[in-house]
Amino acid sequence: MSDKNKKKNKNKAEQERKEDMKRLREERKSSIQRAATMVKTQRKDLKVLMKQMGSESATAPELAQATGMDVAQVIWYLATLKQYGEVVEGAKNGSYFTYKLVVKEPEEAVA
Amino acid sequence: MTDGQTITCDALVVGGGIAGLQSALDLADQDFSVVIIEKDLSIGGKMIRLSKVFPTLDCSSCITTPKMASAAHHKNITIYTWCDLKELTSNKGSVRARVTQKPRYVDQDKCIGCRKCEYSCPVYVPDPEQGGFCATKAIRIPFSNAIPQTAALDPESCMLCGKCEKICPTGAVDYFQKPFDFTIEATTTILSTGFEMTTIEGKPQYGDGKVPNVVTALQMERLLAPHGPYNRVLRPSDGMEPDSIAFVQCAGSRDKSMGIPYCSRFCCMYAIKQAMLLSGALPLADIYIYYMDIRAFGKGYEQFYQTAKAMGIGFIKGKVGRIEEAENGSVAVRFEAQDGTGVTTENHDLVVLSLGVLPDWSPEGICSVSTAEDHFIQTVQPSIGPTLTSRQGIFVAGAASGPKDIVDSISEAGAAAMEASNYIIAQGK
Ligand SMILES: Cc1cc2nc3c(=O)[nH]c(=O)nc-3n(C[C@H](O)[C@H](O)[C@H](O)COP(=O)(O)OP(=O)(O)OC[C@H]3O[C@@H](n4cnc5c(N)ncnc54)[C@H](O)[C@@H]3O)c2cc1C
Ligand code: SF4
Ligand code: SF4
Numbered sequence: 342m343s344d345k346n347k348k349k350n351k352n353k354a355e356q357e358r359k360e361d362m363k364r365l366r367e368e369r370k371s372s373i374q375r376a377a378t379m380v381k382t383q384r385k386d387l388k389v390l391m392k393q394m395g396s397e398s399a400t401a402p403e404l405a406q407a408t409g410m411d412v413a414q415v416i417w418y419l420a421t422l423k424q425y426g427e428v429v430e431g432a433k434n435g436s437y438f439t440y441k442l443v444v445k446e447p448e449e450a451v452a
Numbered sequence: 453m454t455d456g457q458t459i460t461c462d463a464l465v466v467g468g469g470i471a472g473l474q475s476a477l478d479l480a481d482q483d484f485s486v487v488i489i490e491k492d493l494s495i496g497g498k499m500i501r502l503s504k505v506f507p508t509l510d511c512s513s514c515i516t517t518p519k520m521a522s523a524a525h526h527k528n529i530t531i532y533t534w535c536d537l538k539e540l541t542s543n544k545g546s547v548r549a550r551v552t553q554k555p556r557y558v559d560q561d562k563c564i565g566c567r568k569c570e571y572s573c574p575v576y577v578p579d580p581e582q583g584g585f586c587a588t589k590a591i592r593i594p595f596s597n598a599i600p601q602t603a604a605l606d607p608e609s610c611m612l613c614g615k616c617e618k619i620c621p622t623g624a625v626d627y628f629q630k631p632f633d634f635t636i637e638a639t640t641t642i643l644s645t646g647f648e649m650t651t652i653e654g655k656p657q658y659g660d661g662k663v664p665n666v667v668t669a670l671q672m673e674r675l676l677a678p679h680g681p682y683n684r685v686l687r688p689s690d691g692m693e694p695d696s697i698a699f700v701q702c703a704g705s706r707d708k709s710m711g712i713p714y715c716s717r718f719c720c721m722y723a724i725k726q727a728m729l730l731s732g733a734l735p736l737a738d739i740y741i742y743y744m745d746i747r748a749f750g751k752g753y754e755q756f757y758q759t760a761k762a763m764g765i766g767f768i769k770g771k772v773g774r775i776e777e778a779e780n781g782s783v784a785v786r787f788e789a790q791d792g793t794g795v796t797t798e799n800h801d802l803v804v805l806s807l808g809v810l811p812d813w814s815p816e817g818i819c820s821v822s823t824a825e826d827h828f829i830q831t832v833q834p835s836i837g838p839t840l841t842s843r844q845g846i847f848v849a850g851a852a853s854g855p856k857d858i859v860d861s862i863s864e865a866g867a868a869a870m871e872a873s874n875y876i877i878a879q880g881k
Pocket of ligand 2: 609
């Protein structure tokens with residue numbers, strides 16, 4: 342097959358894939374919408390939480406009080422961030438553990 | 453495997469929990485070819501999700517993972533996960549199963565389990581494998597010791613942003629995957645479909661699942677597991693280390709109002725086990741078990757119970773009537789003590805419900821084996837042949853025929869494998 346034909350076929354496949362993705366997005370419109378709304382809230386929450394954590398360690402109730410977030414939600418995010426290596430547990434303060442952000446080199450940070 | 457394909461084998465095992473794995477391994481070691489179909493994303497059943505096991509307090513995953521790996525690597529065993537059994541018929545020495553392979557949206561042959569997709573996905577969803585106490589992603593490896601280590605995408609939570617597809621080093625992500633059907637033809641079948649728990653929402657007197665810090669026993673297993681959501685026991689409403697923890701027994705079993713008049717058999721023992729593990733993890737905490745009577749019937753079980761008492765775990769004989777939210781995240785437990793002190797209310801930081809046990813699968817409309825009054829698969833000769841069902845050539849093992857602990861499930865799995873083996877030989881195959 343000539344280079345010209347190869348390129349033509351590639352373009353055709355790309356075009357078909359684009360069309361297929363468009364159809365799939367249309368089919369899954371409502372779940373995509375739901376997920377997108379959820380991600381928007383999560384991003385906002387995480388931004389607030391991480392900004393508040395800065396370089397200090399804090400307990401979940403302290404973070405909740407400082408950010409105005411629900412404490413159950415704060416501990417849920419902290420546990421999640423810990424699972425993905427973004428947060429580490431620190432010393433205990435009374436009956437609560439403190440949490441601290443992991444400082445990462447820019448290329449280490451995950452999306 | 454492809455759409456419409458027919459696979460033949462000596463034995464089909466339905467359900468890849470500890471009972472199914474044991475039966476499959478016993479048959480495969482006798483050189484029979486075995487296919488396991490599992491409805492979940494991983495084999496391992498409940499046991500792979502437990503922290504430690506009574507009465508030895510051995511690490512559960514240390515026992516289950518090698519069995520899972522042995523089955524996965526056995527030359528005579530083929531495993532299909534994420535399957536839906538549509539129909540199972542038996543006729544003159546053969547069984548035929550129609551199965552749907554559900555889409556993972558990830559090519560199992562290409563996925564190397566690197567989790568790059570999971571790390572790059574922007575959508576956090578409650579992780580059912582961690583009791584919902586933390587999040588996983590819309591595309592993820594189900595849990596750290598899952599077999600197979602293949603990612604799966606949940607289309608309900610996916611934004612179709614394309615990040616996972618772009619980052620996957622092997623081109624395994626496939627948004628267009630579709631379910632397809634295949635057929636398994638075997639000489640015999642073992643049903644090892646196990647059990648599930650009643651839901652926490654089932655009983656209004658116990659808060660209908662709305663009282664914070666009331667958790668299920670399976671959630672407590674995750675809190676106690678080394679790779680649990682917090683890597684330690686904390687209460688989920690605010691991350692506090694609990695000082696007072698209570699177990700409420702028969703919270704959904706031996707309860708006609710819930711339609712479950714029978715005993716769950718293993719709840720007393722797992723509550724005692726969890727209480728012991730908690731007293732090790734939180735040496736200063738007060739731990740109580742509210743019970744109707746303790747059923748410690750197996751080998752070494754009574755000793756286990758006596759050890760728990762000697763460790764200082766409080767056993768309170770009395771039926772809990774009500775569970776309500778109290779101040780500062782506490783849970784108020786109202787009960788009638790059987791020592792004559794009458795109706796009392798105690799507050800605890802965390803309450804664990806030992807829920808009722810139900811069959812995980814109903815054969816109705818799929819397979820003509822009979823079920824008993826409790827809806828578990830009926831065993832037609834319980835005293836001399838506890839693995840025989842109402843259909844010749846179809847056997848049952850483990851909790852599929854009724855609540856059963858691990859020791860009993862494993863020995864029954866061995867018995868089912870022997871019955872199946874004899875049956876295959878009798879068919880001249
Ligand atoms: C909180 C808790 C703690 C426990 N702790 C202990 C302990 O310490 N010691 C002990 O001895 N016992 C313990 N048990 C009991 C133990 O979990 C059971 O004995 C054991 O899991 C039974 O194994 P099984 O293989 O029969 O069932 P399961 O573990 O339920 O496995 C059944 C498998 O079949 C699959 N399946 C179901 N339906 C289908 C279908 N239609 N098609 C394909 N696959 C299907 C399921 O997905 C599952 O993988 C505990 C139970 C609970 C709830
Ligand atoms: S396409 Fe879906 S699963 Fe993949 S990264 Fe985006 S949101 Fe996550
Ligand atoms: S789908 Fe790709 S990125 Fe995800 S675990 Fe498998 S190989 Fe890795």
